[in-house]
Amino acid sequence: MQYVTLKKERFDDFISRLAQDKKVVAPVAQDNNAYAFEPVTSGRQIAKDYIPTILPPKKYFMPQYETLATFNIGNGQQMEPVVEYERMILFGVRTCDLAGIQCLNMVFSERPKDHNYLVRKSKIIIIGYECNDYCDEYASCRLVHNHTPNGGYDLFFTDLGDKFIVHINTQAGDEIIEKTKLFEEANEKDLKALEALREKKRKIFANEVPVVHENIPQVFEKSYNSNIWEDLGKKCLSCGNCTNVCPTCYCFDVIDEPNLDLKTGKRYRRWDSCQSETFAKVAGGESFREERAARQRHRYYRKFKYPVDKFARLFCTGCGRCSRTCMAKINLKETVTALVAEQGLTDKKAGKE
Amino acid sequence: MAKPKVAFFDFACCEGCQLQVANMGEMLLDVLGAIDVVEFREVMSEIGPDKIDVAIVEGSITDHHAVERIKKIRERASILIAYGACACIGGVNGMKNNFKLDDIRKEVYGKDYKYFDSVETRAVHQVVKVDYKVNGCPVYIPEFVKVLKAALAGLPYEVPDYSVCVECKLNENVCMYDRGLTCLGPVTKAGCNSWCINNNNICYGCRGMVSNPNENGAKDVIAKYNIPMDLVVNKMNMYNKCREIDQREQPKKKH
């Protein structure tokens, strides 16, 4: 365990030094209390208090549009698989989003491996950032145990008031510390302060849905035919916002785009959404999730049930984005609360120490 | 291989979509390298041959003469591309269908109204068969190029059947609903890269509605945000009024 500290007044300097030789992206304020990861060159551009960004950092790990291969059919079916990447430092990743990246890592390193993802990931340095308090009422990170860091970063920043305490997790992280020369060793007091902060967080964060964490899979095992899905189906507009903003949604479509010469071109993938009607439609015209209700259920099951069976991990990070973005006000916390109640598994004390 | 003969035709419209072609800049020369433009009244004096490979048709069908003319064009062309909202979905011309024909003629032309021929506004596919559509008011040039390539390669092109919200989210716009405004993005076909919302306006639905919009859900949403329904209906009808003709006539048609 290695900790260093950075005085707040040096923060600006820190970011500009990083930006000197690498692209740095960090949350930048948009209007209406919305934030987005954007390239920055100084610390001043970075939002101070930010709720999860509109799109999660997955946009750097698996871009919305990503070239998989270029081709030239002038002389037969000739293709060249490619990977597009960018070296960058991702600053200010919240714990929920760190978990999201970890989920994607699992999916894409499972065989057959997705080398496009793995190459891109290897070029990105991740600097995490702790939430000292809830971002807003949509978050459910305590429920899924993501309110505190569980790895997945090179460096991790925690705000201690007048300074940051920084956990160095990797060699790459250490190199940044060495190179920027702005950090000091953390002392006993700093570590105590960090401990006190975490203690305080234990009081602030409590299961946002009154259910014991371990019981979540059980809730979903029994809820497949619940009427709650019908209710969601009536509301849902199938706009796809919930899947696009989700840090662990990774479905995609593969499309060929020839150039005007109709000989050369590229094959690329773009984010797709299980909420779209055509997503599961086959050539004969059948769609296997024709009802909006079935599509919404599928989305929830892909967060709370299927990945648990496959990866032993919940794929909801508790970031709250899907609820925040839904114009029909489909709310994840409310849905899960209702499912839990339906199964009689409500436990008001769950997650409250 | 001879370059395909392409002709542009226009019906009731603002011709802005044709202008979009000129707005391509030097990329236009690449496009012109792939096709042979044989007729384009707005910028050319030439009249094309009897048989053409691709007809690009702009505008909606709003009078008897136009009905005849579009039928002739269809006969001349192997491939017909409906170009722009007016041609694809009736567009703003469809608003005319909100009124009784005689009333609106009187409103604009007074006592002489009888001289002014007019029929219910129709999208091109509501009169003749359409092979490709380039939606939008105006068309989005990258999509036009895509459709042109598909037409030249003889491949089908499907207008995205997912909502504008998808692209809007990818652009990380702050959602208009978060600002308390109605936006037709959720029920409108994507493909414009959420053009209007990127510029802080709302989506007006110029690309036509997705094939199966959740209309009741949309109404609920609007009610939630306390937005007067008549304003929203007006907005829906701004481009999409001719959709009623599809709904009316679809059961009759085979396909």
Next chain:
Amino acid sequence: MSNPKRNISVNVEYLTRVEGHGNIVVDVKNGVMKTCELQIVESPRFFEGMIKGRSIFEAQHITCRICGICSCGHTLASIQAAEDAIGFKPSKQTTELRKFLLHMENLDSHLLHIYLLVAPDLLGVKSFVPLIDSHNKVVRRALRMKKACNDVCDIQVGRHVHPISAIVGGFTKLPREKDLDAMLNILYNMRPDMEATVELAATLKFPEFERDTEYVALVSDDPEYPMLIGDVGSTDGVRKNKKEYKSITNEFVVPHSSAKHTKLSRGSYAVGALARFNLNADKLHPKAKEIAKAIGLKPKCINPYLNTAAQLVECVHSLEEAIRIMEELKQSGINYDEEVIVGLNEKGTIPVKPGNGVGAVEVPRGILFHNYEVDEKGIITKANCIIPTNQNVNNAEQDLKKIVPEILDKSDEEITLLLEMLVRAYDPCISCSAHFLDVKFVNR
């Protein structure tokens, strides 16, 4: 005249290289002109009817769809009428940005007209397509300049065809620092191309023909070449407030065609670049004045073919003025608090009241009027739009009537071409002409 007893019949159906559909019908029997008409066959689109019952905040979105070529102009005329009706005063910043937009559109439209529509005539080809091979550099320059205007509009209002962010009250999106730089950069880079354009245009020969007529354009007392704000003035000495637009246009129906014509002090009047030049030449940017002098254009010029030359002068003016406005805005800094929220005024940020408003804006083809009557909810109860091409048709027809007897000695092809060129010189935008239709056509 060598052949005074000639019969000619010119029937140019589908006048090409103009926006919209028009026909020229000329019938001369034994040297006597029987018919000489400019017919507009655009099918009526009923815009004024369609926007009845709609919110004043939607009007500009709909009426800009009257014409894709001058859709920024329609947007601004519509906004002006709407703001006039509800008594809203735009801020100085908004006004400057609107002027900037008008300049960009003026530039864009004139360039399109000069390069793609007029130049082929003067170079003796049927369209710009053959020029791609014979004058590749010129075509590339034209497309590059057109694209540059377009790119600036993209940055400022989202797009040139049907601008997105210009609405009643101001703009939904104001250019950021980097946007200002980007726009200025594009404009600076346009200067060399503009010089080349002027050089090229100076070599073009326009037909010689004159007819004295009345020219109408915005006028003002300040030193600025009026495009957005002013009274309506004429070379015959008329000056009226825009609210009196009906007594300026005096729309009337003529027996031989039901297309509504306009007149002011005499039989017809003209609007457009040449009209603006004739009334306000002394207010042009010095660089534009220089060009006018170099090509020998002086007010009052009464050769309608030279409307194209006046457009060229205006191109220089608009480019330089656009640069000036942008530089000033960059210097003073943009006040982002002025960004307005859209929606059908759902947030009620702009108070409405009943009223009657007029917008009068100089668009590329001349003065454009929008007039709305709105009720207490801001809903339009009556609308009227009078488009420049409307106002020019009568004048163009008078020109045709004068020129035909003067050119009877020429071949049919030459006559047809000269007549087409004459109409094209007005840069008619017939799709705008909400008030026109060839009646004979209907009864056929």
Next chain:
Amino acid sequence: MTLKRVILKDSEYEIKRARILRTKQMTETEKYFEIQLPGGESLDHEPGQFVEVSLLGIGEAPISISSSPTKRGSFELVVRDVGKFTGQGGRLTGALHKLEAGDEVGIRGPFGKGFPVRILEGNDLLFVAAGLGVVPLRSLINYVIDNRRDFGKVTILLGCRTPQNMLFADEVNEWNKRLDVNLNCTVDKADPEWKGNVGLITSLIPGVTLEPERTFGVVVGPPIMYKFVIKELLKKQIPERQILLSLERHMKCGLGKCGHCQINDVYCCQDGPVFSYDKTKNFPEAV
């Protein structure tokens, strides 16, 4: 600081340039292709697996391998032109139909879990195929015929819309002639020359005599058919575990990532397309 694009050596998206050796228009909407990998390399597939067929600039689609692995040096596909068949779409399949011998296609794969031939050995087999279902099933049927000794009783039930729609009619005739194969066909709509059955494929099942505990029912066909055929097989007491299905789903990557082919928690492209009914009955989205 900008996006770098480099060649990716171990990409799963790389295609092999394969050559079409032979084509045959089988029906108006189905075309047969015999395909060879570069240098005659073996595809090395299991019956029931599929390949991703590419035409660059047009797209990629999963197509079942119709030939048995016992056929060496080349493999066979049958492609239905979706555009012609349904009146919409058919980007890739339409383009494939335009190809002839000598043309190239891109191939990835084989993918998926095919029929568990090892487990089938020693058992009786009841094949049920409707429509295009005979295409993937043929890979197994021919495998079984080529290794006939290793299997018990073999019964084949085939169904199609009209006699003209019958795929591999010659081959079906050959199967029919064999003493060690029982074959029965039915059509939805007969013509005067048709001597076989008329009606749904389900109507053939009651007439089959079988020993359920040692019979595997192998079913492939259009989605709507499964429910009814399975019911009949269950009536015959065939254990759920011994009913095998091959499911078709929208599919893009073939790598278990893109999500399109997901049926509840399984990926059809990696965990399937062949499943046993005791598994799929727990997937409400399966049939």
